[in-house]
Amino acid sequence: SVVVDPMLVRFLRPHQREGVQFMFDCVTGQRLEGKQGCILADDMGLGKTLQGITLLWTLLTSGHSLLGGCPIARRAIIVCPTSLVSNWDNECTKWLQGRLKTLAMCESTREDVVANIGMFLHPSNVYKVLIISYETFRMHAERLQVPGSCDLLVCDEAHRLKNDATLTNRALDNLPCKRRVLLSGTPMQNHLDEFFAMVDFCNPGVLGAPTQFRKYYELPILAGREPDAAPEQVVLGEERSRELSGLTNNFILRRTNKLLSQHLPPKVIEVVCCRLTELQRQLYHHFLQSKAARRVLNGRTSGVLSAITSLKKLCNHPKLIYDAVHRRFSPGHVRSCSCLSDVGSLFPPGLFDNGRVGRGGMAAGWETLSGKMAVLARMLHVLYTETHDRIVLVSNYTSSLDLFAQLCRERGYPFVRLDGTTTINKRQKLVKVFNDPAERQFAFLLSSKAGGCGLNLIGANRLVLFDPDWNPANDQQAAARVWRDGQRKRVFVYRFLSTGSIEEKVYQRQLSKEGLKQLV
Template identity: 60%
Template sequence: MEEEEDEGVWCSSDSGDDDVEERKSQNVDALIRGNLIVKRQSLLPRVLSVSQGAAVCRKPFKPPCSKSDASGYNQDLTRRLSARKRFVPWGSSSALPRPALEELKLNVPVSVTESHVEEVKLSLPPGIDPLVLWQWHPQDSDNGPPEANFTTITVDPFLVRFLRPHQREGVQFMFDCVSGLCTSPNIHGCILADDMGLGKTLQSITLLYTLICQGFDGKPMVRKAIIVTPTSLVSNWEAEINKWVGERVRLVALCESTREDVISGIDNFISPQSNLQVLIVSYETFRMHSSKFSSSGSCDLLICDEAHRLKNDQTITNRALAALPCKRRILLSGTPLQNDLEEFFAMVNFTNPGILGDIAHFRRYYEAPIICGREPAAPPEEKKLGAERSAELSVNVNRFILRRTNALLSNHLPPKIVEVVCCKLTPLQSDLYKHFIQSKNVKRAISEERKQSKILAYITALKKLCNHPKLIYDTIRNGSPGTSGFEDCIRFFPPEMLSGRSGSWTGGHGAWVELSGKMHVLARLLAHLRQRTNDRIVLVSNYTQVYGNK
């Protein structure tokens, strides 16, 4: 081993202070003149002071203990280290020792044992039971041998304590589907169609972490998982996983990355030697690099967020995801499935391919009778057949589709209070409004019947004016449709608005807010809430321009 160093920089520790100072001054002079001499010197004599050092370094490493007693040494060390571990149960002020290693069978750390279940009970708050997704029973001889060491699959307590009753039910439902415990052997996927706000993300992360850590045979059921989501939600999924499970899961999120970073991240994830467990990727990125996931071991669990994007099975993205060699598929969608039966079939067939037959059989057996039976003039026999096929279809798909509404949250949320606040117009808004209603075009549209078609456009213009006069200013400056009624209105706007580049406002944020009565009230309300609470605020507007110009 050699290193490159300056001939004059390094000196022996035995040198005197005068020698050191003289050597430093020589180095400075040499550096200024450009005559600094660099040579390669062996590093070995400086770090190895034994005789025949080079020969010693070439010898193979010898462990401190012999192979014969290594096993006993490791077991003894593990037992002594475990004895030092303590934990404090929920609601207790004293620490309790953890169960012995022999009882926990820690030689396979990803598994859950009966003694682990007892630990789960101790670490959960009062009134919250462990969430046991599967437990072997003697009568279930087909699901595992009686002598199996691991007889339960249990959700970790640090996640269970945050799950509400409907979320526990959702985790159990998804587990039964993806693990093949449903009555039908062809079901390996599911659709979780809960309303927004019911915690689909937390339920999915809970199942994902459980399957990564546990399985029927004591080995993880999932080694590699892919989460496909819209581009805007990639970073949100990464943040949620880090929030709930921290560094317990090794993941890579491809968000706003260069092409080189995307390719490198995917290659690292699918590599057999990689320790990455979760890949978070957008639909577009997956579509462009879908060929990299063609191997059978590239994915064991697929989670598709905003899965209503897969309602058209003819899109390239849908086909790329359908070709992924992964049976365990979970679709998340807060958008209720509509009455288009072919879109419904596309999502169901993506989740569990062939569960309803091919598209021709579905159209002939389900779609045609159901549509004919819905016609008002349909004969009784067609209505009866349509109702029977609709009921049969519901029974078949309800085994792997779970839909809950926000009514479940009524017991967990305070009563809803709606406050209507009327905001006074600012002087600018008032001047624009008076000019608008007194304009010739508006008066003519109101008085003449043939101009009634423009009334809706005028109402829309007034709604924009109520939000912020900048929306009217942009319409006038760009000459867009809808300027009728606001002719010669530029004179009402403050000079600062005209001085900015491309009409941009240069008066500062405070002055910008003061131009709109709504914005003025909203700004004061947000400032008050920020000082008094930690609540999260959702602003809803009919016009995206309101946000773009804020």
């Protein structure tokens, strides 16, 4: 039998031991004949990284008599987002106490990458594990697509592989390695065809061809979920859903974060509904009455995305619309707000720039011009003056982060900010400072796109999702930054929504997608 190193066993919780056993059975072909891939789809915070490292170390150091007695893997590749390369390297060092030599390519030059890949593939190489980002792998895939280059492939945040037409997906699929372990807390995000892409990458052909999957599974399941579905359609959809789950459960293991409730303080999720202010309502009504909006509603799809983005920004704060309308850097910015391009007269003079477009400061009380921002301002005041809690403020737009920063500066709240411009090395420093109880910190301003995964922000026990994302997985990833191992205080997650606006539709769409996720 294969024995897991006691060095790791003593840290594994029961559900993690089960996960390691499940993945081992999958990659050794014991759960599905002829297939050696698996998906560990545990919710965020359940320790997928530790389970992956335990499996990795076991395959590199242990053999099985039925598999020849030698270690099952000689080389392994871990592929993850750029921001998590150094985190994986650190976690391997932490859990394995430096006994595993890893080659992490983080912020490396092209010459360094080429040299490191050559070193990794050399017969006398001492590095057993290559840790590389999705982007770097794609650019250097041909160097790694050689026989014997990899015996185990681990893909973290594997929902990156939901589109089988991307160059990254194709590059990884051409890697000569059948043992593929996908780690993702959100394997089902928007559509069943994305789920198919991940499953087909994991175990090619297990669900048939894309057209077969769509005809046999996807169309009946979706038809059965329609409000006007006939009884026979509902029955057929449920049958196909059960059949799909029965097949994929052979190599997909998913546990929810309810398991964390045994080890962590309670988590409270509150939906905070905020009314639009008078200025926001005027701008919103102007948008709906504009010619550009009517063209969109009549089926012209060319400006749909920009129109939706403009409405979502308006719900955050009118200042975002004011800036977009008055920005002169490129024609594209004006077009992106074409439905609101002639709204200048609705803004009182000097409200956002003291009469100097793009240069002046905002008038006192600017935060009250947005329903959500006004509520947030009052919340921050109470938390800062009456508690010792720290808070994470999450938005999809860096322009909203600018307003958060402005509010914090005006009121003297200490804060740090992480967005797409933050370097990897600086990210780790910001997180360390914010989580340190000895530091004078209060707010962590976070871009959901840049920091929605891989960050551990247990220094805070409150988190605000300022604007909803069409993809519920993105909001879940962001919310999971504070409710994780190490958290000692009750956690509060606040989902801000502007009532009577497009944000209600976005939230309804999230709930619908969550229902679809439960089907598989």
